[in-house]
Amino acid sequence: MDENVNKHCSDPSQERKSHHSEKVKKNLVTRLNRIEGQIRGIKGMIEKDTYCDDVITQIAATQSALNGVAKILLEGHLKNCVLDRINEGDLEVLDEVLVTIDRLMKK
Amino acid sequence: MDENVNKHCSDPSQERKSHHSEKVKKNLVTRLNRIEGQIRGIKGMIEKDTYCDDVITQIAATQSALNGVAKILLEGHLKNCVLDRINEGDLEVLDEVLVTIDRLMKK
Amino acid sequence: MDENVNKHCSDPSQERKSHHSEKVKKNLVTRLNRIEGQIRGIKGMIEKDTYCDDVITQIAATQSALNGVAKILLEGHLKNCVLDRINEGDLEVLDEVLVTIDRLMKK
């Protein structure tokens, strides 16, 4: 992982930045491309009057896929940014992460 | 609502079809276009190393938007297809709809 | 199922009543007794300073158990009360059930 990028997490004078490795970024983009395709597919299903039970099943699958992306992001966030800020004594990051987790539990 | 379309719900000799009015279909497609834009936006955020807390917030918003689509579909499904099939004495549709609701509760 | 009880579902002059068979009621009460025990167990864990990761796991299990109860109730509701009211032409019950499903999806 690029240490320069990581510094952005904890240096309050700079805009905070993410910290994913190229490999993780590629994984996330691949997943999001697939999700974009799923959304387009759902649109097509509605336009072709597909039986709505099947459409709802497809929506549930897309939501699971989005959940997968959120989990990867949360893992990266905890293991990089949150960790860095804790190591620098910035404990406010824990309140921030609790708000984020709450959002994911509610969606 | 087009009665011919509705017949598809309950006529087992035909492929089941959805039953949304043009107005509902337009509403759904508009919402899905917006969601597609959100997914593309999330992809851009990841490519530009946006702080992942912000990305997760955007994912949670997209999931809420997808939930909105699922609710409209479920409402249409109950008020048209499920109702038609009940009126024709086909009560299996209730087991089918319980599976669908379960999927939406789990996602 | 007791037909008299069912009438309560659809007769607006009477307080609406549930419609579970004795067998379903026994099943639900058994499950709720177990859940009550789980809650008491969680309380004991907190009083004994059990590692909170283990307590949270126990809470998640209790929530799954409550979900199980909700699903059985929803199934009974759809297959009895909702069905009866639809058969009498009272379609408002569909809006009511959509609100209920929404509550279960949000919790």
Added chain:
Amino acid sequence: MDENVNKHCSDPSQERKSHHSEKVKKNLVTRLNRIEGQIRGIKGMIEKDTYCDDVITQIAATQSALNGVAKILLEGHLKNCVLDRINEGDLEVLDEVLVTIDRLMKK
């Protein structure tokens, strides 16, 4: 917070222990007593054939209350145990906490 208790979090030679202050413990126990009462209430509703839409609403309320308990526990866990273990270089705690969060998102 009792430092001795905290040591239990990070000392692998001892059984891990929780770390809540007396005030937090009292808050949690009060909430769990209320939830226990809600469960007993739901049982009574089923025994008295209460309209199941009302029972489901009560279940959804109980699930929200349990969610509240889970959030307080997770906050305490992050701010005490997880933090202590990170400060001692034990980063495995992050994988453990991700599993816990996942459980809460799924329930």
